[in-house]
Amino acid sequence: MKHQETAQQIVKSVGGVSNVKSVYHCVTRLRFELKDNNKADQAALKKLDMVMGTNISGEQFQVIIGNDVPKVFDEMVKEYPALKQTAEGNKQVDGKKQNVILKIFETIAGVFAPMLPAITAAGILKGLLALFVTLEWLSAGTDTYRILSAIGDGVFYFLPMLISFSAARKFGSNPYIAVGVGAALMYPDMGALLSSGNPVSFLSIPVTAVSYGSSVIPILLAIWILSYVEKTVDRFIIPSLKLLLVPLISLLVMVPVTLIAIGPLGTFVGDGLSGGINWLLNEGGLISGIVLGGAMSLIVMTGMHYALVPVIISNLATLGFDKFLPLTFISNMGQAGATLGVFFRAKDKKLKSVALSTSFTALMGVTEPAMYGVNMKYKKPFIAAMIGSAAGGGFALAFGAKAYALAGNGGIPGLPGLVGQTFWYAFGGMVIAFVVAAVVTVLLGFHEEADDAEQISGSIAAKPADVTPAAPAPVEVEVEPASATADSTAYAPMTGKAIPLKEVNDPTFGDELMGKGIAFVPTIGELISPVSGTVMNVFKTKHAMVIRNTDGMELLIHVGINTVKLRGQFFEAHVQAGDPIQAGDKLLTFDLAQIAQNYDITTAMVVTNTADYKQILPLKLGEVAFGEPVLKAEL
Structure with missing residues (x-):
């Protein structure tokens, strides 16, 4: 049932059947050719439990799913028979011209993937x-x-x-x-x-x-x-x-x-x-291995590797081996090693957990979570992965490593495809890529960033962490499990206009994904405590914090939309995690005029443990001042 529901939601989120010119799948992704990529709702797709992320390569819109992609695809074409037909995928729509080279790559991929x-x-x-x-x-x-x-x-x-x-x-x-x-x-x-x-x-x-x-x-x-x-x-x-x-x-x-x-x-x-x-x-040997091994991740990202599929298959069929395939294994090991390096170097516990799990999936041949979710996010680990792959590729081709079968997996499960006279050279290249990438990542380091509301929700609301392309790194919030023990009232934390949470121009809050609550458009750059209790977390970028009142109500207060990008500029926090607070205490001051020049200053106040309550009701909308009752949570 979950595959069917996921398929339905994916088709809906890419703009419906009418927006799909063609679709097929590879080992981990659904690859759509859409009439209009702008109609695809990437935010909605990333919220689906089975979707790891999205990516656009040339004209192709990709939905990254992982090992379950064949089941999702089967349910999709069963639910929407029209998607079985790929003839429309070769017609230009609305006079839009496509890059010829990319079109060739996509055509080759579309032919060979099935x-x-x-x-x-x-x-x-x-x-x-x-x-x-x-x-x-x-x-x-x-x-x-x-x-x-x-x-x-x-x-x-x-x-x-x-x-x-x-x-x-x-x-x-x-x-x-x-x-x-x-x-x-x-x-x-x-x-x-x-x-x-x-x-x-x-x-x-x-x-x-x-x-x-x-x-x-x-x-x-x-x-x-x-x-x-x-x-x-x-x-x-x-x-x-x-x-x-x-x-x-x-x-x-x-x-x-x-x-x-x-x-x-x-x-x-x-x-x-x-x-x-x-x-x-x-003839290139060591040099070819270094260049192609190092560039393999970029080749895969752009889809250029599909142009080599006919050559690889022809080599296997006529020669009985191919020398390009070992480089794909080595590149995957580079990505796996880099994320392991992130695990060793990271300070944040949640990031460590994500890095370790994605390193394992990359070892198993599924590199999207590691490459897009971790390494590309922090950049230096991605560079380290390329360096490791270059080292491993140089070693492998210097000794003439070959693949003897198209295993369909570039990780440990695909090792039977390398079995032959040169197996240990190919395997040695994989080990070198893994170790070098991990060591270089640890040596280069990377800058850990504070997370925004979409990621912090996993820690507060006990949701599993999402690993999506280009997603900010999750941040651990040390919050002891607690349940609400009594009805609670929250007071206006700022002066301005109170509005329904659904009017916030951010689906994370507007769709109440993190819980129910209320929002404010402030007229004064000051945030005071709406309850008495404890400060559970203050974001490193100071634009948001989590507090819990004495009766167990947990509130996330998030000042502005996308203000995490300011990295703390124009914000000054007056409390820190663990501080006891009273209703009316000053929590935060911010330069309202400066922030409002480039960002929506709407501030969300969300009850993150909404599930503990029977209902959460706004008490007042419109003009409010500090200290007025604005929200009630009833058990």
Whole structure:
């Protein structure tokens, strides 16, 4: 049920089905192509329990979920069948032009992402078979080995047919016609004809002999062109004959055109691209490892790694190994090590907890919480992660580390993909990246910041901490568990205008996510205590504090919207955590005129333990002065 509800809320928050051009998922993210990214409510998405955060890469809007992303995606397409169709994802909307390079990356990602389960399973099986033969647990000549080998090799050999189906869905072509094109190229007699060594022609036009088994680029180009051929033919055929003639003409055109022109061209491009990258990895050695290893996190963030997917798959299918994949493992270990360094260096207990947990998830191959939630937030740990990855990458490629299968996971669970003759070099690179990143993070240090209301709510209201991209680091609030023991009344903490909390222009307060309460638009830059009790916490930036009265009512008073960015400028606190207070005591003074120049000065007063009360009622709205009763909490 939670996956279904999450799927519904995500679709609603991205602007509804009508705003979605296409959607697919990778290992950890839903990747949307929206008609208008501005319609997506990122704040609402980040509030969902299963959503770790959001990210925009080029034109692509990403919702980071983690390991449950396939289940959420399945519920999404079940609830909204229209989202299964990706044809609309290739049409420009409202005349908006897209970056061509980014469009290519996104297209490649959209084609290969649905195929990853089959490719990953086959790749891991091939790696395990190689391990079993090396350990002499299985002989290569047995029937068992040959059957298992067919399972692993079959996916790669018939890769053009898998690509045909997936590419057709991406390009808006009939997937079964596309598979027909791939099947014709893979037909045994076609392979025998092209490999015979004799000249081959079609209607007296020479056909270049090319092997299509395990190929990637030729069939990708063929299905892209097929999508235009099919649509063109469809426009000229009368409706009663479409079912018969459109598939027939499309196949009769595309198979010969592919054999004569597209296949040789695609093979040339694919071989050139693979050859160039493999030459760089083979000949560059240490230098290539340092440069690519250090830059890998940036490559992944921009989506450029998807451009290499065809090369990686082609290498695995034809060479039996790939040298680029180990760098993805090493980069992930760099992110994991950096967050572990944050754990050792941080002073705040909550930040330590978040850093340690995200370091573990990065070790398991899910790096988004570590990279976006911690390392990029504090910048220096992200730099340390790149330094560690550069060191590990240099070591690995200096010794020729290889991956022998596409494991589908760049962490510890994906290690079977590295099993082979160079396993220990790849593993050594991972260890180096992890250790160096952790040590450099500890040495460089970072600046811990005070948190704002959205994050502090986790500590006060006993909610789990959220880890979201670019989120401020959580701050521990030492508050002893307590329950309200009697009805309580709070008095106006400032002079000005009292307004309903729902009118605050901040969803954290306006939607009462932290609890019920009241808000004020002050006319005097002074905050006095609305109750008698104890100061539980004063934010380092002095713009907010938590107090508890003698009957257990907990109040968060937050002066202004986004005033945490002032870092304490224009604020002066007159109390500190642990101080006893009486109603009317001065808590805080602030320069109202200076702050109001750039910030909304509306001040929220929220009962953070709202759940302890039957109801919380504003007693007065409109003009108020210090000390007037404004809020009552009833058990």
